[in-house]
Amino acid sequence: MIDQRQVMNFRVQAQQLDRAEGTLGNTAVLDIGAQETGPDGGRWALAMRGVDVAALSVEDLILLWTVRGAPHLYRRADVGKVAAAVEPFSDADAGKRIYDAARPLKAADIGNLAALDEVAAQMRAIVTKPMAKGDVSGRLAEVMPEPYLRFCRSCDATHLHEMPFRLAAVRAGLELQLDTSPPVLQRTAGFKKAVASGDRFDLIRAYLRLLGPATPKHVADYLDTTVKDVKARWPEDVIEVTVGGEARSLLAADEPALESADATATRLLGPFDLFLQAKDRATLVPGTAHAKELWPVLGRPGAVLVDGELVGTWRPRKSGKTLKVAVQPWHKLPATTRDDIVEQAERLAAYRAVSLAGVEFTT
16 A cells, blocks of 8 residues: 555655756656746746756757647657657547547548648648748648638637647647747757657656556546557556555556655645646645645646645746745645745746745745
8 A cells, every 4th residue: 555645755756856956868757748838837847856947948948739739848859759759549549639629520531640640741831931820820721621620719710620730730840939929830950750759758658657656547637548548558567556545557667766755855836847737636635625726727826845745835926027926835834844935936036037025925
């Protein structure tokens, strides 16, 4: 029987959240992708894991639409293997990932994978120089037939379904320019998809390595795929453990780390940090009320991580060149823990290149 504390400590160490220094090459979360959503996204996730993000350039990092269609950061040198790793496992899997776009394709007798390939080919032909997403979408609407298109009431225009658009971009060898809003797409120089992703970038293995122990459903929910597809590719070198009465799997090589993990670190996790992306939310936050606070429908806060436990939420309050951090603890915090949180807030302000105006603790 594995308890919740062991799981949390294991994940802190596996994701290197207790690390003081690191490089891109040995930063594990980049094997699965660091979600770049909001000002405290992927690069803040790297900074918390000891990477000197100020020294990084576009030659080091690449931004791609991948898992769940969300923008994720990877090492630029890995782009070919990443492209192979994030491909749908099957036509049924592709249909699950593109949501309601699959229905008109099926009615027109167009396979989901074939559709993604067709969209990718057209995108590749259109994006010969950096182009804003809206411009690419407009051009696609002119060349793609009706089963690929939908009428968008908010835009009052007809354009491609969103998920095929996003998922086809990697297949087309297109990346997103960093720090552009609306997103700007451009061709990836020298892009060539690898024949296979390899164990390091295999998303099922990466999930187990970084967010284990887990079930096939946890992994399927993370990838937006089918449990059937995940089970068909489930690693053989796993052991079964019990967490909260539930049978889960862990890579056998990670068993010693699970048994001995002891995490000691305070971090201000961004709202979409990988640590918070685990699909066993009751393991991360046993209390229902706290879970609702951490994962609202809109406007997610960040989470305060202290020694392997989530102890509250935080929100940034930026005004000009200053930043305040509002912390909502879930229980009374010792003075030393508050001091550690203030230190991490100073680190966040430095990352954002602003001055810290204070940390407000709601009691």
